[in-house]
Amino acid sequence: MSSLFTKFRETRSKYGTLYALARLRNFLMATLRLLLRSRGVLSHNKTVGESGNKARRDRIIVVGNGPSLNKLPMHLLEGEDVFVSNNFHLMFPRIAWRPRFMAISDAYVLIESHTKVIEHAESYERIYVPAMHASNVDSFKIYKKLKNSYFFNVMPIPKVRDLAYVPINKTVTNFMLGIGARLGYREVLFIGLDLSYPSVNDYDQSKRIIQSQRDDKDHFSPEYFNKGKHFHAPEVDEMRNQIRLTIERLDGISFKNIGVGGRLDFIERAALRSALVIDHETEISLLRRHLRYRLPLLMPNANHDALTEEIIERLLEFSTSPDVPQTAPKGISFHPTGHESAKMPGEIIAVDALGFDIRANYP
Incomplete structure (x- = not known):
């Protein structure tokens, strides 16, 4: 409980009392709704299974959605176990292959992109989603009809009827890393994880929720968060720090950055072709x-x-x-x-x- 109020004080100091109170209210309501829904979530997960029957490699490629993807030979990822997130479907016209796994952790992507996610759902073996988002978004209700959706508890509360806890900690990347570790991958290769937002100074830094007024310059597609869409103002340094902490906690897994540019500079770099052993x-x-x-x-x-x-x-x-x-x-x-x-x-x-x-x- 002390950590909850510590978080409240931090949020209040950064974004104001009204926003902090709304966040606290949403968290408490989401906790109650998760407790009420947990039996149904567990039943759904048991039917679907955490992963499919397809054999896995030892390595998985975790894809960020940064502009650097536009500089990479994405066609060379075909046949790999690829883990993507959020609005990656915007890349589909450019690649012949489809990712194996997809994750969503942002409240606004869960709501505003759900039609497209559902449209492309069969492209993935599994779609991983919070059972209930801390912003009080009932993602189980939105995505439970998908035959390949699988749900986790993402809120820092005691075990909820044995529903597995995988934290987000500021970025969907941490959610993906936690799931990848659960699935047994021993090597993680990153691409497109730029941890750099060229337009960050264009936002009102006093606001946590931003409504886009233009095409997106911070992701691989201008449509990613284009005009009218909402997103959380990126807390880049905190995201970077939380990814580093997550990696340090995952024993027995190796990590390499096979992308170009960006601020993922605490990970060993490797050339994409060499890492994938492409002759x-x-x-x-x-x-x-x-x-x-x-x-x-x-x-x-x-x-x-x-x-x-x-x-x-x-x-x-x-x-x-x-x-x-x-x-x-x-x-x-x-x-x-x-x-x-x-x-x-x-x-x-x-x-x-x-x-x-x-x-x-x-x-």
């Missing part, structure tokens, strides 16, 4: 599958199979003979992967494909 033949195969998925979306009138093979052939020529003049297939442009490539015209088809970004150039 040349595998990379070509994954790129081929990716192109056959992307090209019909971007260039519906093209001969997609023929264009796929031509792109790969030309890329191999570029990569093996960089000094020999080459031309890209019609309607396609190649740009050496790097910061300048992001400024080039045309819709991106693939990032860092054999060292080049591939774009569709429209008339």
Whole structure:
């Protein structure tokens, strides 16, 4: 109980008495509702199972939703056990594969994105959700009809009818790490966990709840928290510290950052291709599958199979003979992967494909 009032005092000093009282009221109401619902939650979880029957690897890739994802060869993650969160479905038009697991822990994502989550629910093996959010959001009621939803207690209260407790601690990343540890993964690879919000100074720092007034610059898609959507003002330093503390508590698990940039600088870095042990033949195969998925979306009138093979052939020529003049297939442009490539015209088809970004150039 003392920790509850310590949290109340901290919240009051930062965001004011009214907000702190509303948070306390919501927490107490959510606790009561969880106690009343716990039997139904446990019954649902028993039917669904914490994870599916598919064999697991030793490693799992935990994906943040930072802008750095736009600089990574996401097509190379196909076949991995990938854990994503919140509005990651906005990435689906860009990738041929689908993640294995998805988690939601933010109250506003639980409410405002539930239609899209339900729409894409079959893409995931499991969707992990708080049984009751501390903001008094009844997420069990919203998501219990999904056949692959599984619920945890995220509130720091004594055991609720044996419902497993997995804390959030400021960020969905901690929720994902706790679940990954429960599932038995021994290696965690991070990508897209930038822990950097370029637009943070645009927010009113005295407010915890922000309503977006523009396209989102802090995530991989401008639609992530676009105009009209609500989100919690990021407490970046505290998020970073809580992730570090969570990692320190998870014994027997190794962690590497295989992304680019960002402030996850207390984790050992590794190159993505090296960490995933991707050889040349595998990379070509994954790129081929990716192109056959992307090209019909971007260039519906093209001969997609023929264009796929031509792109790969030309890329191999570029990569093996960089000094020999080459031309890209019609309607396609190649740009050496790097910061300048992001400024080039045309819709991106693939990032860092054999060292080049591939774009569709429209008339």
